[in-house]
Amino acid sequence: MRILAPLLLLACTPAWAQQTAQYTQNVFNMFAINPAVAGSKDCIDVRLGYRQQWVGFPGAPVTGWATVAGTIKSKRRSFHANRHGIGTFVEADHTGPLGYTSFQLAYAYHIQMKQDFYMSLGFFAGLRQEKLSLGDVFADDNSDPALANNGSVFVYPDVTPGIWFYGKSTWAGLSVQQALGNKVKGIGVETRLTRNYIASLGHRFRLNKNFSAVPSGLFKLSPGSPLAMDINVMMEYRRKLGLGVTYRNQDAVAFMIKLPFLKFFTLGYSYDITTSRLRVGGANTHELILGIYPCAALDPSKAIVRCPIFE
Numbered sequence: 143m144r145i146l147a148p149l150l151l152l153a154c155t156p157a158w159a160q161q162t163a164q165y166t167q168n169v170f171n172m173f174a175i176n177p178a179v180a181g182s183k184d185c186i187d188v189r190l191g192y193r194q195q196w197v198g199f200p201g202a203p204v205t206g207w208a209t210v211a212g213t214i215k216s217k218r219r220s221f222h223a224n225r226h227g228i229g230t231f232v233e234a235d236h237t238g239p240l241g242y243t244s245f246q247l248a249y250a251y252h253i254q255m256k257q258d259f260y261m262s263l264g265f266f267a268g269l270r271q272e273k274l275s276l277g278d279v280f281a282d283d284n285s286d287p288a289l290a291n292n293g294s295v296f297v298y299p300d301v302t303p304g305i306w307f308y309g310k311s312t313w314a315g316l317s318v319q320q321a322l323g324n325k326v327k328g329i330g331v332e333t334r335l336t337r338n339y340i341a342s343l344g345h346r347f348r349l350n351k352n353f354s355a356v357p358s359g360l361f362k363l364s365p366g367s368p369l370a371m372d373i374n375v376m377m378e379y380r381r382k383l384g385l386g387v388t389y390r391n392q393d394a395v396a397f398m399i400k401l402p403f404l405k406f407f408t409l410g411y412s413y414d415i416t417t418s419r420l421r422v423g424g425a426n427t428h429e430l431i432l433g434i435y436p437c438a439a440l441d442p443s444k445a446i447v448r449c450p451i452f453e
Contacts, residue, residue, distance in 0.1 A: 161242070162319050162338055163205040163235050164195065166388055166396045166412040166429045168360045168372060169451050173209050174231055175340055175360075176317040177248040178264035178306035180211040181227015184446050187211045188434040196416065198425040201238030208232050211248065213446070225252050225446075231266060241273040244300065258447045259309040269298035274329045295328040297335065308449040314343040339363045344374075344451070354378045356386075368392070376400070393418050394427065408433040 196202035211229030227250035250264030304317035344358025376386035384400035414427035
């Protein structure tokens with residue numbers, strides 16, 4: 143596939159800023175956004191995700207990822223004591239001739255602030271493999287120095303710090319992706335990884351015995367790009383079925399469903415309806431996330447406070 147217009151579009155609008163992947167189901171995928179979330183659950187937490195963005199648009203982003211997180215347990219101490227979280231995050235993204243593969247390790251330290259409320263400090267540290275395939279680029283001037291290199295380069299270290307506050311019904315966090323702003327030597331001209339500042343918050347309102355409403359927001363700021371906002375509302379029925387809607391400013395409206403099944407599995411699906419001018423050249427976006435968390439019943443005195451994003 144040879145593309146020129148999509149590449150120029152991706153280079154000049156939010157999507158070259160999309161050096162990091164875009165997600166719709168942020169609440170169900172928070173560890174991929176903020177490393178301080180690692181260790182916020184009683185047991186191992188696995189998420190497998192796949193996203194196909196702007197279906198039908200040539201060179202549109204396709205992303206796959208996997209996260210694993212857990213808590214380092216102490217046999218002698220209650221979970222209500224301060225504790226450590228660890229995890230890993232692997233992601234691959236392909237956008238036209240550009241792509242990357244990222245491998246990150248996470249560590250977080252959780253501090254009990256008061257009864258059933260914690261603060262966590264954490265970070266991702268790892269590396270990225272940036273890729274450029276010139277075979278997928280058509281240009282009138284092949285002598286352009288930006289097209290002088292072809293192949294892949296490793297960028298390291300890639301660091302994302304984060305802070306996370308959470309309780310039984312509330313959470314808030316801040317992370318800085320690609321915090322070091324590393325140079326990408328060997329691809330393009332003066333290419334750097336752009337810092338992305340991401341803030342998130344949400345709260346579960348219990349409406350009655352059966353229903354809850356979970357409004358949340360995620361705000362992303364990157365130099366040279368306008369503020370991106372995802373405003374979400376998820377309605378839950380007995381924590382067994384979730385139906386939600388998301389508004390992303392100047393981009394899309396999305397509909398979500400979250401469905402637990404069997405004993406240790408939850409499936410999340412979202413469908414984005416593109417509202418920006420990109421809708422002329424392509425269709426919409428699909429995102430699928432499978433959550434796996436084999437949590438056995440615990441003595442309440444030893445249980446971690448339950449945050450709504452994990453249920």
